[in-house]
Ligand SMILES: Nc1ncnc2c1ncn2[C@@H]1O[C@H](COP(=O)(O)OP(=O)(O)OP(=O)(O)O)[C@@H](O)[C@H]1O
C-alpha cells in the first residue's frame with residue numbers, strides 16, 4: 001500500500017511536468033491550429049541553458065532557471081517569426097513540417113554544443129523529506145506547487161487579461177480579430193512565447209530528477225501529444241488532468257508490470273482514446 | 288472623406304471588382320446596392336483591409352490606406368460590420384463589445400461606450416454575460432453593430448445589417464442608422480433590401496458584375512426605371 005502511494009505521488013510529479021509541456025502544446029494548437037513538433041526542444045533547451053548558466057556563471061538553480069525561461073521565451077518568439085508565422089496560412093502540413101525540421105535542428109545544435117553524453121542539472125531542493133513513510137523531496141513538492149501555480153495563473157491570464165482576450169479572440173475568429181484591431185501575427189508570437197516558457201519551466205523542474213540528453217525533447221513531445229489527445233485538443237485544464245492521468249498510469253504500470261512497460265501504457269491509452277473518445281476526455285467544451 | 292480611384296480586386300484569377308470610382312463625403316450615408324455576387328462585400332473588404340486591392344487607390348482623409356492591413360485601418364477610424372456578423376462565438380456579449388473598444392487608449396471610454404450601446408440595445412444588457420453564440424440572430428446582429436460602434440469610428444461600413452432580421456427589428460435598425468447619421472457619422476451601407484437602403488441614404492451606387500453601372504441621389508434612383516425593375520421589384 002505504501003509502495004503504491006509512493007508511486008502515485010511520483011506519478012503526480014511526473015504528470016505535472018507532462019501537463020506543463022502539454023498545456024503549451026495545446027495553447028498553440030488552440031490558437032494557431034498548429035501542432036508544434038519543436039515544442040519538446042524548448043523543454044530540452046530550457047534545461048540545458050539552466051545547466052550552462054549554473055556551471056559557467058555559477059548562478060544558482062533558481063536564478064539560472066528563471067533566466068533560462070526568459071531566454072526560451074525569446075527563442076520561441078524568433079522561431080515563430082522565422083519558421084512558423086510566414087507559412088501559417090499556406091496549408092495544414094507546412095507549419096507542422098517546418099516545426100519538425102526545427103526540432104531536429106535544435107536537437108543537433110545542442111548535441112554539437114554540449115555533446116551527446118548525459119548531463120546532470122543539480123538542484124538545491126533534492127533534500128528528502130519523510131512524511132508518514134512517504135519519501136518526498138523538496139524538488140518534487142516544488143514541481144507540484146509550481147505546476148499548480150502556473151496553470152492557475154495561465155487560466156487567469158487567458159480568462160481575464162487583455163492579452164488573454166486577444167488570444168481567445170484570435171483563436172475564435174481571425175477575421176473579426178483583425179477588424180477590431182488585433183494584429184494576429186503578433187498574437188501568434190505571444191502564444192508561442194508563453195508556450196515556450198511553459199515548456200522550458202517544465203524541463204527545468206524535471207531535469208534534476210533525470211539525466212539531460214539532446215534527444216530528451218522528442219521523448220517529451222510524444223508524451224505531450226498523448227496527453228493532449230487524452231485531455232482534448234486546445235483545452236488547458238484538459239492538458240493538466242491528462243498529464244496527471246498519464247503520469248499516474250505510467251508509474252502504476254511500472255510498479256505492477258516492470259519499468260519496461262512504463263512507456264507502452266501511454267500508446268495504448270492514445271489508441272484507445274482515438275477510437276472511443278476522439279475529442280479527448282475534456283474535449284473542446286472548455287472555456 | 289473617402290475617395291476610391293480605379294480600384295480593382297481579384298480573388299486568384301477571378302476579377303471581383305474593376306474600375307471602381309467612388310466618393311464619400313463627411314456626414315453622408317452612401318448606399319451600395321447590387322445582386323448576389325456583384326462585389327458589394329468585396330468592396331467593403333477592400334476598404335477595411337481584409338482583401339488587398341490589385342490596383343487603384345483608397346484615400347481616407349487624403350491619406351492612402353489601400354492595401355494596409357485591417358488592424359491599421361480600424362485604428363485609422365473605419366469600422367467594418369461584416370456580413371454574417373463574425374462575432375467571437377465563445378466569448379460573452381460584454382467581451383465582444385469590449386474587444387470592439389480595443390483600439391481606444393482609454394479604458395474609461397470603453398466603459399462609457401459600452402453603457403451607450405446597452406442603452407441603444409437594451410436586449411444586450413440583459414445578455415451581457417451570455418456567450419455570443421447563444422444569442423438569436425437579431426441579437427447577434429446588435430452585438431456586431433455594437434462592437435463596431437465601440438471603436439468610435441469616423442466611418443462605418445455596414446454589410447447587409449438587415450439580413451435575417453424581423454421587420455420590426457429592421458425598422459429599429461433604420462432608426463439606429465438614422466441616429467448615427469444625425470450625430471454626424473459617415474456611413475456606407477450595403478443592402479439587399481434596396482428600398483430600405485435608398486430610403487436611408489443620401490446617395491447610392493449600383494454595382495453589377497464588379498463594376499459601378501449607376502450612381503446618383505437616392506431619391507432619383509428610387510424613380511429610375513432600371514433600379515425599379517432590377518432591385519425594387521417594380
Ligand atoms: N474568398 C473568395 N474567393 C474567391 N472568390 C470569391 C471570394 N469571395 C468572393 N468571391 C467572388 O467574388 C464575387 C463577389 O463576391 P461578394 O461577396 O463581394 O458579393 P456580394 O455582392 O457581397 O454578394 P452577396 O449579396 O451575396 O453578399 C463573387 O463572384 C464571389 O463568388
Ligand SMILES: [Mg+2]
Pocket residue numbers: 327328329370446
Ligand atoms: Mg456580400
